[in-house]
Amino acid sequence: MENVIEVKDLTRVYKLKEGNKLxxxxxxxxxxxxxxxxxxGPNGAGKTTTIKILTTLLLPTEGDVKVLGxxxxxxxxxxxxxxxxxxxxxxxxxxxxxxxxxxYYFCTLYKVKRKEQPALIDKLLDLVSLKxxxxxxxxxxxxxxxxxxxxxxxxxxxxxxxxxxxxxIGLDPVGARLLRDLVRELSEQGITVILTTHYMQEADDLCDxxxxxxxxxxxxxxxxSHIKESCNHLNLYEAILSTxxxxxxxxxxxxxxxxxxxxxxxxxHIKFEMxxxxxxxxxxxLEQFGQVLKLSKxxxxxxxxxxxxxxxxx
Amino acid sequence: xxxxHKYGFxxxxxxxxxxxxxxxxxxxxxxxxxxxxxxFYATLVSAMIGSDYLSxxxxxxxASYTCHTIMINxxxxxxxxxxxxxxxxxxxxxSPTLWIIIRKAIVPLFDGMFVFxxxxxIGWLIFDIPLPLDQIGNILVLFIVTLxxxxxxxxxxxxxxxxxxxxxxxxxxxxxxxxxxCGVNFSVTLLPNSLEFIARMLPLTHSIEALRSIxxxxxxxxxxxxxxxxxxxxCYLLVSLVFATMMEKVARKxxxxxxxx
Amino acid sequence: MLNLFVQEIKYFTNFHNKMYxxxxxxxxxxxxxxxxxxxxxxxxxxxxxFVVASALISMWSYVLYSSGSALVSLRWSDxxxxxxxxxxxxxxxxxxxxxxxxxxALITMVLSFVxxxxxxxFSITISNYFWFFSSVIVLIISLCVVGIIxxxxxxxxxxxxxxxxxxxxxxxxxCGVFIPVEQLPNVIxxxxxxxxxxxxxxxxxxxxxxxxxxxxxxxxxxGISFIYLLLAxxxxxxxxxxxxxxxxLGAM
Numbered sequence: 172m173e174n175v176i177e178v179k180d181l182t183r184v185y186k187l188k189e190g191n192k193l194x195x196x197x198x199x200x201x202x203x204x205x206x207x208x209x210x211x212g213p214n215g216a217g218k219t220t221t222i223k224i225l226t227t228l229l230l231p232t233e234g235d236v237k238v239l240g241x242x243x244x245x246x247x248x249x250x251x252x253x254x255x256x257x258x259x260x261x262x263x264x265x266x267x268x269x270x271x272x273x274x275y276y277f278c279t280l281y282k283v284k285r286k287e288q289p290a291l292i293d294k295l296l297d298l299v300s301l302k303x304x305x306x307x308x309x310x311x312x313x314x315x316x317x318x319x320x321x322x323x324x325x326x327x328x329x330x331x332x333x334x335x336x337x338x339x340i341g342l343d344p345v346g347a348r349l350l351r352d353l354v355r356e357l358s359e360q361g362i363t364v365i366l367t368t369h370y371m372q373e374a375d376d377l378c379d380x381x382x383x384x385x386x387x388x389x390x391x392x393x394x395x396s397h398i399k400e401s402c403n404h405l406n407l408y409e410a411i412l413s414t415x416x417x418x419x420x421x422x423x424x425x426x427x428x429x430x431x432x433x434x435x436x437x438x439x440h441i442k443f444e445m446x447x448x449x450x451x452x453x454x455x456x457l458e459q460f461g462q463v464l465k466l467s468k469x470x471x472x473x474x475x476x477x478x479x480x481x482x483x484x485x
Numbered sequence: 486x487x488x489x490h491k492y493g494f495x496x497x498x499x500x501x502x503x504x505x506x507x508x509x510x511x512x513x514x515x516x517x518x519x520x521x522x523x524x525f526y527a528t529l530v531s532a533m534i535g536s537d538y539l540s541x542x543x544x545x546x547x548a549s550y551t552c553h554t555i556m557i558n559x560x561x562x563x564x565x566x567x568x569x570x571x572x573x574x575x576x577x578x579x580s581p582t583l584w585i586i587i588r589k590a591i592v593p594l595f596d597g598m599f600v601f602x603x604x605x606x607i608g609w610l611i612f613d614i615p616l617p618l619d620q621i622g623n624i625l626v627l628f629i630v631t632l633x634x635x636x637x638x639x640x641x642x643x644x645x646x647x648x649x650x651x652x653x654x655x656x657x658x659x660x661x662x663x664x665x666x667c668g669v670n671f672s673v674t675l676l677p678n679s680l681e682f683i684a685r686m687l688p689l690t691h692s693i694e695a696l697r698s699i700x701x702x703x704x705x706x707x708x709x710x711x712x713x714x715x716x717x718x719x720c721y722l723l724v725s726l727v728f729a730t731m732m733e734k735v736a737r738k739x740x741x742x743x744x745x746x
Numbered sequence: 747m748l749n750l751f752v753q754e755i756k757y758f759t760n761f762h763n764k765m766y767x768x769x770x771x772x773x774x775x776x777x778x779x780x781x782x783x784x785x786x787x788x789x790x791x792x793x794x795x796f797v798v799a800s801a802l803i804s805m806w807s808y809v810l811y812s813s814g815s816a817l818v819s820l821r822w823s824d825x826x827x828x829x830x831x832x833x834x835x836x837x838x839x840x841x842x843x844x845x846x847x848x849x850x851a852l853i854t855m856v857l858s859f860v861x862x863x864x865x866x867x868f869s870i871t872i873s874n875y876f877w878f879f880s881s882v883i884v885l886i887i888s889l890c891v892v893g894i895i896x897x898x899x900x901x902x903x904x905x906x907x908x909x910x911x912x913x914x915x916x917x918x919x920x921c922g923v924f925i926p927v928e929q930l931p932n933v934i935x936x937x938x939x940x941x942x943x944x945x946x947x948x949x950x951x952x953x954x955x956x957x958x959x960x961x962x963x964x965x966x967x968x969g970i971s972f973i974y975l976l977l978a979x980x981x982x983x984x985x986x987x988x989x990x991x992x993x994x995l996g997a998m
Contacts, residue, residue, distance in 0.1 A: 185739075185740065186739065223740070226577055227577065227737070228573050228576065228577055228737060229737055229738075229740050230734075230737045230738045247737075248579060248581075251577055251578060251579045252579045255577075256577070262569065262570030262571075263569065263570040263571055263573075263574055264569065264571070265497075265500075265501035265502070265569060265571060266569070267500055267501055267506075268497060268500055268501050271492075272492060272497055272500065272501075275492035275497060276492075276494065276497040276498075276501070277574075277578070279493070279494040279497075280494075280575060280578035280579075280580050280585070281578055281579060281580075282579060282580065285490075288492070324574075328579070
């Protein structure tokens with residue numbers, strides 16, 4: 172498959188009063204046509220900077236960035252015709268306009284012929300299920316509706332690549348699901364999607380490939396399954412035990428990333444990571460804190476991999 | 486006309502970004518407020534040097550207030566774009582940045598037209614400055630030329646506002662300079678030579694002289710003044726063209742497009 | 747109380763606010779430049795009045811924008827609740843804000859005089875400094891009271907706040923900054939004399955020329971300011987009760 176995005180040695184430095192901040196440090200990656208590509212990482216890792224550069228709103232300090240074969244520095248106009256982007260949150264809308272008016276506005280900016288505008292807008296509003304709210308002012312919209320309106324907006328120019336920067340942030344579960352379904356649908360139509368998100372499950376569900384970014388560098392890149400495999404050496408357990416010494420257990424350095432959930436009385440469900448790889452040995456170590464009712468190794472999720480890889484960030 | 490279309494760019498820009506959307510606001514801020522402003526300067530000069538000079542000052546202030554209206558509201562649109570986070574969405578579209586900026590200017594231009602017309606009517610009805618009805622044609626030409634030069638000058642600020650989150654201080658300073666150096670309240674010939682030279686490079690200066698001449702308050706010939714005003718406008722427009730490309734580049738370089746207010 | 751006032755000046759005076767910078771430092775310069783060139787048209791203008799006018803315009807605009815939004819801005823930053831919950835009464839808070847703003851407005855008065863003297867070379871003849879300073883104090887008190895009233899009106903009637911700009915010039919015209927109130931139409935005079943600032947401004951002008959009327963004017967100014975202050979205290983106490991009951995200003 173051909174590459175629609177090629178990033179080589181991309182570096183971005185922000186000049187701040189307190190000195191220079193290195194937001195991206197020689198990162199390189201490619202994205203193939205039709206892929207859903209995830210950029211994951213903690214706040215300030217450089218995800219948004221990457222997206223802003225790819226969408227031509229920010230110039231790289233160093234490095235080669237090509238989108239659809241065009242250079243982001245010198246051929247930004249050619250790129251702008253064929254991409255579009257959405258970022259999370261409630262910004263980027265004109266509250267006083269109705270959903271329909273908002274789309275007309277952007278149709279003009281994207282040079283859609285006047286005759287074709289009504290049909291296109293109808294189709295888009297339908298796609299994002301906002302047909303009924305089309306004449307409502309945007310300031311009355313819920314967060315989920317605003318996000319869907321953004322999706323409708325970004326499809327106006329039939330983009331070949333879509334950039335979605337934390338599109339599900341702050342959405343309720345139903346809204347987030349609607350949006351994920353939309354992304355899947357768009358991807359099936361052959362649109363390349365670049366996605367950033369904090370929700371690992373979401374990334375795991377949607378993305379064909381993922382890059383973890385930390386401190387301006389890519390720490391790992393690959394398919395979600397591949398990333399999970401890279402963490403196979405981790406011993407992740409879940410157990411149910413009856414204990415009076417939960418605090419002591421949590422203080423014990425042998426266990427890492429302990430998550431607990433009190434079931435009833437002294438019964439707790441805990442998840443943790445430890446160096447010991449055999450279940451029997453783990454059980455016997457755990458027994459010094461209470462009675463172990465059940466213990467089993469658990470499958471590595473993308474979240475586990477993320478926590479492991481981002482361990483000492485922030 | 487293409488811009489009055491219900492879903493047209495201008496109409497939507499007005500609805501989305503303009504502060505004055507009700508009749509009440511329009512009457513208060515487009516009729517009452519300018520009137521108070523004219524009254525302020527009229528009273529000042531009457532108290533200082535007598536009422537003979539009143540029409541001179543009122544005419545000057547009508548032109549100046551029109552220019553204020555256009556510039557302030559034009560810039561406010563960009564401030565709102567930034568506040569809403571829509572500035573980058575506009576810039577990222579395939580439409581050229583300068584084209585977007587110019588099309589957005591149509592709304593404040595209409596506004597300026599209204600203020601100007603109402604101003605002349607206020608002058609006539611309240612300050613008793615007779616409208617030279619036989620020279621309506623000249624007034625119209627003056628009007629178009631002035632709007633053009635003021636707009637060309639405002640474009641510079643619009644370009645600046647791509648780079649700076651809040652250009653209001655620059656704008657206020659510029660407007661204060663206009664108030665003093667464009668011959669709004671006193672003839673620029675009173676200024677020291679060097680300052681008069683600068684004043685003659687600003688928009689509005691020649692227009693105000695021309696407008697007063699049309700009204701018979703000063704006696705210059707109108708068309709040479711308007712010619713100069715037009716040339717000044719063209720110069721600012723050319724500078725703006727270069728400036729827009731430059732500012733966009735710089736804004737992309739330092740990430741200024743993404744800053745919010 | 748004094749403490750509160752000092753803190754107010756220290757922490758809440760926002761000299762970084764571009765608009766305040768403009769009003770306090772730049773506006774007198776613009777106005778005086780206009781006056782400078784206008785007086786060249788007619789040689790025999792007594793510029794004293796216009797130097798003072800320059801100061802008054804800036805002082806009034808600063809008070810309008812700063813004190814006027816004192817309460818409204820508390821609501822924006824959501825600290826109004828905290829202020830009401832605090833043991834200091836709302837009245838004390840507002841009065842110290844309004845007073846500190848009026849004191850800052852004094853800076854622009856001094857600045858106007860400095861600009862006038864050293865940049866434009868206007869001579870200002872003040873025959874009796876004692877009475878001049880007394881009249882300035884009277885003026886500051888009237889500005890402070892007006893500030894308190896504005897703060898209350900703007901907080902209670904949110905929609906009036908949107909029209910803040912509209913009262914800027916009419917007040918300048920009505921309070922006798924350029925033309926003495928006696929020369930205004932009767933109807934307007936009637937309103938003018940009800941504004942505490944009118945008397946404060948009158949007192950300053952009279953004190954410059956050591957007019958005998960100045961004692962009376964100062965006493966009237968103080969009296970009117972006091973009446974407004976009492977009225978404000980009463981309204982604020984009422985406001986506080988309503989606020990406690992409904993939990994927000996919007997309830998009014």
